Amino acid sequence: xxxxxxxxxxxxxxxxxxxxxxERYSSYVYTVIRNIIGDYMSEEDIEEVASDSFVNLWNxxxxxxxxxxxxxxxxxxxxxxxKNRFRQFHTEISFEDISxxxxxxxxxxxxxxxxxxxxxxxxxVEQFNSIDKEIFIRYYFYGEKLEAIAKITDLTLSNCKxxxxxxxxxxxxxxxxxxxxYEVKK
Amino acid sequence: xxxxxxxLKDYPMIDYKKADCKKIRNSVGEKLxxxxxxxIYMKKRxxxxxxxxxxxxxxxxxxxFTVNAATDGAVVDKLKEWTGNVKICxxxxxxxxxxxxxxxxxxxxxxxxxxxxxxxxxxxxxxxEYYEYYDESDIPDDLDVDMEISTENLNENK
Numbered sequence: 001x002x003x004x005x006x007x008x009x010x011x012x013x014x015x016x017x018x019x020x021x022x023e024r025y026s027s028y029v030y031t032v033i034r035n036i037i038g039d040y041m042s043e044e045d046i047e048e049v050a051s052d053s054f055v056n057l058w059n060x061x062x063x064x065x066x067x068x069x070x071x072x073x074x075x076x077x078x079x080x081x082x083k084n085r086f087r088q089f090h091t092e093i094s095f096e097d098i099s100x101x102x103x104x105x106x107x108x109x110x111x112x113x114x115x116x117x118x119x120x121x122x123x124x125v126e127q128f129n130s131i132d133k134e135i136f137i138r139y140y141f142y143g144e145k146l147e148a149i150a151k152i153t154d155l156t157l158s159n160c161k162x163x164x165x166x167x168x169x170x171x172x173x174x175x176x177x178x179x180x181x182y183e184v185k186k
Numbered sequence: 187x188x189x190x191x192x193x194l195k196d197y198p199m200i201d202y203k204k205a206d207c208k209k210i211r212n213s214v215g216e217k218l219x220x221x222x223x224x225x226i227y228m229k230k231r232x233x234x235x236x237x238x239x240x241x242x243x244x245x246x247x248x249x250x251f252t253v254n255a256a257t258d259g260a261v262v263d264k265l266k267e268w269t270g271n272v273k274i275c276x277x278x279x280x281x282x283x284x285x286x287x288x289x290x291x292x293x294x295x296x297x298x299x300x301x302x303x304x305x306x307x308x309x310x311x312x313x314x315e316y317y318e319y320y321d322e323s324d325i326p327d328d329l330d331v332d333m334e335i336s337t338e339n340l341n342e343n344k
Contacts, residue, residue: 018214019211022207022210022211022214023207023211026205026206026207026210026211027202027203027204027205027207028199029205030203030205030210031199031201031202031203031205034203035199035200035201047205047206047209047210047213048213050205050210051210051213051214051217052217054210054214055214055217055218055221058214058218059221134196134197137197138197138199138200142197142199142200144199144200148200148201149200152200
């Protein structure tokens with residue numbers, strides 16, 4: 001069953017669709033979470049966060065659009081669930097430190113979780129050159145660490161950070177041009 | 187038209203790890219049950235109350251009715267033709283109603299059987315999905331279904 005049909009069925013409250021999504025994407029969600037908080041959490045905790053992510057997907061299925069890919073949204077949910085679990089158990093170190101998020105407020109994860117903005121981000125990402133796209137996808141959709149991304153892309157860490165920073169700015173321009181307020185409204 | 191998930195293949199994840207899907211699925215089921223008072227793994231589509239008891243039903247695993255069918259490899263076809271009375275225990279009260287197997291799906295480690303129950307006191311179509319999970323591809327050829335219907339902990343379906 002294709003994702004489009006799975007999303008349609010999920011929106012109708014079909015639990016079989018949820019089961020199929022779990023079967024298809026549990027390893028992906030697990031890996032994203034492990035990439036983000038794996039150094040600080042046990043395997044059981046990571047599985048718990050993964051299941052939280054799918055529960056969240058079920059509870060928010062009405063927000064989904066069958067015309068958009070599921071994975072970026074799943075990654076945003078997983079990232080958010082990982083962040084919440086980390087903050088619940090670790091007060092001595094900030095999530096921003098372990099995730100190497102930029103010093104200022106990084107709106108991208110929240111924007112990704114906003115399904116409308118995610119659609120625009122996805123379109124914007126498609127227009128990046130291949131290396132910028134890879135860094136962005138690996139960092140925000142896969143939860144991979146910048147050190148690992150730098151290694152696999154054969155760039156220095158600082159070069160990788162610079163490219164990611166530029167990419168964020170490009171997304172800001174892209175969203176603003178399309179009438180989207182870049183700053184996330186709470 | 188390009189695939190919207192094409193980049194998944196373009197950029198394989200670093201250190202991708204296969205998760206324990208069954209464990210995650212069970213955990214999701216437990217959380218949703220807790221959240222909604224609903225057993226989702228055996229939730230049926232267009233679930234409507236049996237007029238016999240006039241209540242909304244949830245289905246949970248336990249013992250009551252059994253369908254056995256030995257097979258010679260054509261189990262799905264044979265089982266699809268199965269019709270008969272099934273005994274369903276609803277909150278401890280046993281009810282016998284005509285039923286037939288509507289659909290059988292087999293995945294890698296799972297078999298889903300959808301029963302259609304005919305309740306003469308109701309105009310509603312009542313379908314019950316029964317899920318069986320197995321390790322890897324170790325799905326037996328025969329079908330041995332045990333289940334109990336409970337009206338507890340369910341007020342409405344999503």
